[in-house]
Amino acid sequence: ETGVTQTPRHLVMGMTNKKSLKCEQHLGHNAMYWYKQSAKKPLELMFVYNFKEQTENNSVPSRFSPECPNSSHLFLHLHTLQPEDSALYLCASSQDLVVRDLQETQYFGPGTRLLVL
Amino acid sequence: QKEVEQNSGPLSVPEGAIASLNCTYSDRGSQSFFWYRQYSGKSPELIMFIYSNGDKEDGRFTAQLNKASQYVSLLIRDSQPSDSATYLCAAGGGNTPLVFGKGTRLSVIA
DSSP states (O other): OOSEEEEOSEEEEOTTOEEEEEEEEOSOOSEEEEEEEOTTOOOEEEEEEETTEEEEEOSOOTTEEEEEEETTEEEEEEESOOGGGOEEEEEEEESSSSOOSGGGSOEEOOOEEEEEO | OOOEEOOOOOEEEETTSOEEEEEEESOTTOOEEEEEEEOTTSOOEEEEEEOSSEEEEETTEEEEEETTTTEEEEEESSOOGGGOEEEEEEEEOSSSSOEEOOOEEEEEEO
């Protein structure tokens, strides 16, 4: 247990569905992240939030919409997804945006395995 | 563009051997370096951290850092089949979030 939880752990959705992924961290961290990891591919950073403000959006399609109501919660709203969006979606948090030492590194949640049919 | 480079592998080693995983980074402003292990279908977990030049040992793991060469490595002694996983190198300390490499897949053959 890293102190970062994600729900649901598995999700199957059709291309016309709307669903949301939830992430919660119990570590008192200020920064939260969404990553996408497709099969046998590297981590792709999607969004970064620092003190609830979005600081980075790595050219992610608008069918992915993040929301960060407070420093402990992060959502990823999904709508009209494509089959190629099927992947493991990982949430992570860190004390601060800039990592200088062990206490500031990122800790990952268990991920949501998403399948888009 | 700040980058962390790793050989994707797979790196195959026999059980009991030393596995050597390498990583280079482009940003000289990076100050701290992390190794994560990721089992198939699971999320990355932190296993080592280093910020000073030289070696840092923790059990069967040794991290090595050479800032002049911008090179980080992870040695796993007495490799076990349970060490088979993808190992991610990450660099931090610049003015951007942690930068991850693509990972090296390690296979330890029994």
